[in-house]
Amino acid sequence: MDDRKTKIAIISHALGGGGAERFAALLSFMLTDSGFEIHNVILNDVTDYEFTGPLLNLGRLCKADGNLKRKFSKGIALRKYLKANAIDVIIDNRPRNNWFRDYFFKKIYGKRKVAYLVQNYNLKNYIPQNKFLAGLLYKDAEKLVCVSKAIEKQLNEKYHFTNTATIYNPVNLNADTILEAAGMPENYILYFGRFDEKAKNFSLMLEAFADSEIYRKGFQLILMGDGPDRNLIEIEIAKRNVGEFVVMIPYQKNPFGIVKKAKYTILTSRFEGFPLSIGESLAMGTPVIAVDCKSGPSEVIVNEKNGLLVENYNPQALSKAMNVLIDDSELYQACKQNAAQSVSHLSLESISRQWQEVLSSFV
Numbered sequence: 001m002d003d004r005k006t007k008i009a010i011i012s013h014a015l016g017g018g019g020a021e022r023f024a025a026l027l028s029f030m031l032t033d034s035g036f037e038i039h040n041v042i043l044n045d046v047t048d049y050e051f052t053g054p055l056l057n058l059g060r061l062c063k064a065d066g067n068l069k070r071k072f073s074k075g076i077a078l079r080k081y082l083k084a085n086a087i088d089v090i091i092d093n094r095p096r097n098n099w100f101r102d103y104f105f106k107k108i109y110g111k112r113k114v115a116y117l118v119q120n121y122n123l124k125n126y127i128p129q130n131k132f133l134a135g136l137l138y139k140d141a142e143k144l145v146c147v148s149k150a151i152e153k154q155l156n157e158k159y160h161f162t163n164t165a166t167i168y169n170p171v172n173l174n175a176d177t178i179l180e181a182a183g184m185p186e187n188y189i190l191y192f193g194r195f196d197e198k199a200k201n202f203s204l205m206l207e208a209f210a211d212s213e214i215y216r217k218g219f220q221l222i223l224m225g226d227g228p229d230r231n232l233i234e235i236e237i238a239k240r241n242v243g244e245f246v247v248m249i250p251y252q253k254n255p256f257g258i259v260k261k262a263k264y265t266i267l268t269s270r271f272e273g274f275p276l277s278i279g280e281s282l283a284m285g286t287p288v289i290a291v292d293c294k295s296g297p298s299e300v301i302v303n304e305k306n307g308l309l310v311e312n313y314n315p316q317a318l319s320k321a322m323n324v325l326i327d328d329s330e331l332y333q334a335c336k337q338n339a340a341q342s343v344s345h346l347s348l349e350s351i352s353r354q355w356q357e358v359l360s361s362f363v
Helices: 019-033 067-084 099-109 131-138 149-159 202-212 230-239 256-261 276-283 315-327 329-342 348-360
Strands: 007-012 037-042 055-057 089-092 113-118 143-146 164-166 188-194 220-226 246-249 265-267 288-291 307-310
Touching: 007 019, 007 067, 019 037, 019 276, 019 348, 037 067, 055 067, 067 099, 089 099, 099 131, 131 149, 143 149, 149 164, 188 256, 188 276, 202 220, 202 230, 202 315, 230 246, 256 276, 265 276, 276 288, 276 329, 288 315, 307 315, 307 329, 315 329
Parallel strands: 007 037, 007 089, 037 055, 089 113, 113 143, 143 164, 188 220, 188 265, 220 246, 265 288, 288 307
Antiparallel strands: none
C-alpha cells in the first residue's frame, strides 16, 4: 500500500492582485493542514500573498522573447515539473477564456485528476460559450468546483454538466494578527478589493455616495485596493465633486484592522463569484451593504440581519441604504451583532473539510 501523501498542484494566474489569487494562497495552507502535499504554480511573477509549499513561478522562469514562444516555454516547464514531482491532482484556478490555450493545458495535465475552479458568474471568463467546445474541455473533468450555488446552477442549466459542486471561498476567521487601523479617519465606510470598473462599478458607488451626502455626517469613503482603473476612479471622484471626502489607499496584506474599524463595507459589483470581502467584513463584525448582483451577495447577506442587500444599478436605493445604516442605530447594532456568526459556516475548518471530501474522492 502506498502511504505517501497525495500531491496536488494549485495552478493560478498569480498569487497577488485579486480575490481568486488570495483564495489560492489560502487554499495552499488549508490543504497542507488537511494532509496533502501542495505545490503552487503561477503563470505571472506576482506573489503578494503568503502561501505554503514549493512554488513554480513560470513568469520568472520563462522569459523567452516573443509571446507565443514564451507561452510554449511555460507549457514545457509545467509539464516537466508535474512529471518530476509526480503530481497526482491539479486544481486549475486560472481564468480560462481562450479555448486553444486551455486545451493545450488540458493536454499538459494528461491523465491526472483535475478540479477546475469557476470563480465568477461571468462564465465567459472560464467556460467557452460553444457547448461542444465546452464539453471537450470539461465533460470528463473530475470536478467543476463553483464558488456559489448560482454559478453551479448556471453550469447545470446551460451546459448540462453533472460533474459540479459548490464550495464557498473560506473566510480566515482566526486571523493571527489584526493590525491597528493607524492613520485612518474616525468615521468611514470602506470598499476593499480590486480597482476594476468593468466588474466593480465604482461609478454606481460614487454616484450613490455623493447623493447620500453622508459626508455631511462626518463619514468618508475609503477605497482600499490596487488595479488598472485607479485613474478612471479618480476622474469619477472629481466629476462627483467628492474628492475631499474620498480617500484611496493601497491594498494591505492584512486589511482586517481597517475593515474592523469601518462603519460598514460596500460592494457595488456588476457581477461576482463569491466575494471574499463580504465574508471577511462580516467575520470582523462589520456589516455590509451590497448590491444584489450575480452572484454571491444574496447567498451570504440576509437583508437587515447582517447588512443590507440593495437592488443593483439603483443609485437611489443604494444612497438610501448608506444613510439607513448610519441613522438607524438599532438596525445597525443588530446587523453588527449578527455579522460574525452569520459566516461561521465559511470557517477555514468547514471549507477545508469540504475540499478534503472532494479531493479524497479522486484517489
